[in-house]
Amino acid sequence: MSSSSNQENINKPEGQSILNVVLVFLIKMITWILKGVSRCTPHKVTSRLLSTFHQPDLKAIAKELENFPGGSIDLTKDNETGIAVMVINNPDKRNSLSGKMMVEMSEKVDQLEQWAQGKGLILMGKDGSFCSGGDLAFVKKALHYGAEMAAFQHHTLTRLHNLPLISVALLQGHTLGGGAELSTACDFRVMSTSGKIGFVQVKMGITTGWGATTRLVSLLGRKKALQFLSSAKIMSAQEAHQEGLVDHILQNSLSHNEELEACKQWLGLNYCNYDSNLLQAVKALIVHCDSSKDTSKSLKYERDVFAQFWGGPAQKAALAAKIKHN
Numbered sequence: 001m002s003s004s005s006n007q008e009n010i011n012k013p014e015g016q017s018i019l020n021v022v023l024v025f026l027i028k029m030i031t032w033i034l035k036g037v038s039r040c041t042p043h044k045v046t047s048r049l050l051s052t053f054h055q056p057d058l059k060a061i062a063k064e065l066e067n068f069p070g071g072s073i074d075l076t077k078d079n080e081t082g083i084a085v086m087v088i089n090n091p092d093k094r095n096s097l098s099g100k101m102m103v104e105m106s107e108k109v110d111q112l113e114q115w116a117q118g119k120g121l122i123l124m125g126k127d128g129s130f131c132s133g134g135d136l137a138f139v140k141k142a143l144h145y146g147a148e149m150a151a152f153q154h155h156t157l158t159r160l161h162n163l164p165l166i167s168v169a170l171l172q173g174h175t176l177g178g179g180a181e182l183s184t185a186c187d188f189r190v191m192s193t194s195g196k197i198g199f200v201q202v203k204m205g206i207t208t209g210w211g212a213t214t215r216l217v218s219l220l221g222r223k224k225a226l227q228f229l230s231s232a233k234i235m236s237a238q239e240a241h242q243e244g245l246v247d248h249i250l251q252n253s254l255s256h257n258e259e260l261e262a263c264k265q266w267l268g269l270n271y272c273n274y275d276s277n278l279l280q281a282v283k284a285l286i287v288h289c290d291s292s293k294d295t296s297k298s299l300k301y302e303r304d305v306f307a308q309f310w311g312g313p314a315q316k317a318a319l320a321a322k323i324k325h326n
């Protein structure tokens with residue numbers, strides 16, 4: 001009796017410690033598996049993001065974006081030629097986009113949607129540079145606001161893409177990151193011989209936030225989209241033309257203004273020769289008949305993924321490194 005109770009006293013702690021070891025092992029295994037699963041899950045959407053994405057309150061987002069000043073978006077419409085020019089005007093920062101400029105771009109797209117005499121649109125940057133993406137001063141202050149900013153930009157750029165006007169991005173100087181994304185919201189891209197274009201987002205620790213993945217896949221197919229987006233390669237005009245991203249390279253040694261005139265001629269002579277009602281109908285038909293036009297699901301997925309990386313450690317490290325892409 002006494003020996004068996006001794007036995008029990010001796011065995012009990014041993015049994016417990018084995019149980020403890022097994023329990024700790026199991027907990028570690030479960031934690032490890034869960035971490036692995038979460039690492040493999042491409043997008044973890046929080047309830048906050050879901051509610052934002054299902055019904056983005058664009059007016060409230062615009063109000064918030066207006067708190068980030070700098071630059072402007074300028075629009076001139078020529079009723080005679082039917083060609084409008086939209087200028088991204090923030091040359092001191094290589095025409096990067098502030099929050100306020102995002103709102104202004106949306107307002108200018110509203111105006112173009114109503115332009116009955118319109119045939120064509122040229123989107124360009126001020127003083128010989130197209131756009132170097134988001135204004136990094138804005139980006140650093142808006143690291144909590146990626147999902148909302150992306151929803152706003154998706155709405156504006158989808159409307160820009162679907163305008164009943166034949167649109168051309170005039171790519172002078174640098175077209176980087178969000179700038180490259182903007183260029184894909186136009187029907188054509190015309191580039192200076194010295195121009196450079198790069199989807200540098202992965203180098204900045206993020207994925208596309210302004211809808212370029214969705215548009216690139218439909219424009220050039222999966223393989224090219226993958227090549228541009230995964231390499232962050234900066235392409236010359238010749239390379240971008242060979243890849244099919246750029247439609248026309250301008251003649252060498254023209255001034256910035258001469259390049260604009262040459263771009264107007266290219267657009268006007270090739271695509272704006274006929275009546276504006278007819279041309280608007282042609283563009284509207286193409287948008288309507290494009291089987292990939294319902295991009296809402298794809299854009300939502302794109303911004304879900306973007307929101308995961310925006311404000312994350314890789315982006316913060318890239319911003320701290322003050323990377324230049326020239």
Ligand SMILES: C[C@@H](C(=O)O)C(=O)SCCNC(=O)CCNC(=O)[C@H](O)C(C)(C)COP(=O)(O)OP(=O)(O)OC[C@H]1O[C@@H](n2cnc3c(N)ncnc32)[C@H](O)[C@@H]1OP(=O)(O)O
Nearest residue numbers: 092093094096132133134135136177178204209324325326
């Ligand atoms: C939002 C996100 C997205 O895709 O969703 C993105 O867009 S990611 C991509 C974000 N973009 C970038 O990371 C571009 C970083 N910048 C550069 O790589 C370079 O500045 C170039 C754009 C190639 C221009 O080089 P370049 O030698 O010609 O001029 P620079 O470097 O002296 O630039 C002239 C002035 O413009 C400013 N600057 C240039 N890009 C800027 C930007 N995105 N935001 C704010 N400031 C910018 C420079 O700091 C400099 O200001 P100071 O004279 O005061 O020094």
